[in-house]
Amino acid sequence: MxxxxxxxxxxxxxxxxxxxxxxxxxxxxxxxxxxxxxxxxxxxxxxxxxxxxxxxxxxxxxxxxxxxxxxxxxxxxxxxxxxxxxxxxxxTDFYYSECINKISPKAQISPNASIAAYNVTIEEGVVIGDFVRIESNVHIGAGCIIKPGVHIGGDGLCAVGDYGHKKTVSHAGSVFIGSNTVVGSNAIIERGLFKDITHVGDSTIIGALVVISHNSRVGKNCVIASNAIVCGSVIVHDNVTIDPNATIAPTVVVHEKSRVGIGTVVLEDVPEGRHVIGRSCGHIPVLK
Structure with a gap:
């Protein structure tokens, strides 16, 4: 425009x-x-x-x-x-135009699932469980398993304004999930904020109650265990493991083949191959 x-x-x-x-x-x-x-x-x-x-x-x-x-x-x-x-x-149609859904006849979708009326792509072999909600501007790759209660493509949290006059910002972006990925029960994957994509790579396993926030990118072959929180604009490279109840702070980069220990709060980038565990400031090396 x-x-x-x-x-x-x-x-x-x-x-x-x-x-x-x-x-x-x-x-x-x-x-x-x-x-x-x-x-x-x-x-x-x-x-x-x-x-x-x-x-x-x-x-x-x-x-x-x-x-x-x-x-x-x-x-x-x-x-x-x-x-x-x-x-x-x-x-306006600055962010996107409304297009008909592309849902493979070979996908298995629960009659109790809710799917937006436009801009949803679901490829063959996808299994979608009960009470899943899929908003517009979502792509789910072939062979994915979306377990009951998952919400994909909703707005993330972006609050603006002075104290006492806060308001939330509508999201205009999308979600892309690669092939053969598993999303556990009641997990949340938020759409991007502007023309941004929240991306989950191929063959990644996401546990129950995980939150992947707006604009984040999760690579291939990752494991994100139950109750972990990936905050906004985080980059998680390929082959990363994030253990239960870990929190990755906004804009942090977690490099390839690293591991974030149970309950860890990550406030700084994690180098390739590093196993970190700790809270708040810095990281404590894992005791052997």
């Missing part, structure tokens, strides 16, 4: 009429995106370090010399950013 089209709705002029491909947060890849900054001191660094097209910024922020990045002044940049997001989601 052209920036000028958004500007007509929200009352700002675009000095350069860029094509906006997505909305993004500061820690995400920002190519051809619209973002917001809460402080003018951030503007120069954002312009130099990213391929962003437009920044919603506090009133009084100056344009960076020689840059085509559009600075959109706003009294509250975050509020305007999320207002634009909600408008694009509810009033």
């Amino acid at each position: 052209r920036l000028s089209e958004i500007g007509k709705v929200f009352g700002f002029a675009a000095t350069h009429d860029h094509e906006i491909e997505n909305l993004k947060l500061l820690f995400q890849e920002k190519k051809n995106s619209l973002i917001f900054a809460s402080d003018c001191s951030m503007i120069e660094g954002l312009v130099k370090d990213t391929n962003v097209n437009a920044i919603i910024a506090p009133i009084g922020c100056k344009k960076v010399k020689g840059s085509n990045v559009v600075i959109i002044p706003a009294k509250n940049p975050a509020d305007l950013f999320y207002e634009i997001h909600e408008y694009l989601l509810k009033e």
Whole structure:
């Protein structure tokens, strides 16, 4: 969508009429995106370090010399950013168009399961249990087993606003689950926030009551045991084991062939092949 089209709705002029491909947060890849900054001191660094097209910024922020990045002044940049997001989601096809479901006749789906009316793909050999709920913009690969009570593709938690005036943000992304993956009873896999995909790779086993939050990516051949929580925008590489009741903090990267011990709270990246166990600050090496 052209920036000028958004500007007509929200009352700002675009000095350069860029094509906006997505909305993004500061820690995400920002190519051809619209973002917001809460402080003018951030503007120069954002312009130099990213391929962003437009920044919603506090009133009084100056344009960076020689840059085509559009600075959109706003009294509250975050509020305007999320207002634009909600408008694009509810009033346009910016994020997605509604397409008919593609459900294999060779899939076994419980009559008690609930499947959205559009943008759901279920490949052959998939087994879906009782009281599963599958929202729109979900792809489930061949041979997956989705056990009773699972919820796939619902909104994650993104709360914005001042204290006393908090509100949740609608999600516009999708979920992709590879082939031959098992999702345990009452697990939750949330959709991405903007044009983001929450991804689970092939042949991964997810235990009961696991939560995989928005924008996270879980690789192939992983085991995520019961009651584990994978917070938003986490990357779990291939062949990783996450034991019961572990929590992976937002944006953490868990590298290949590593293991997160039972009850561990992971606040920093886990190196390849490392077995970590501990809580809160740092990691305690596993005692032999």
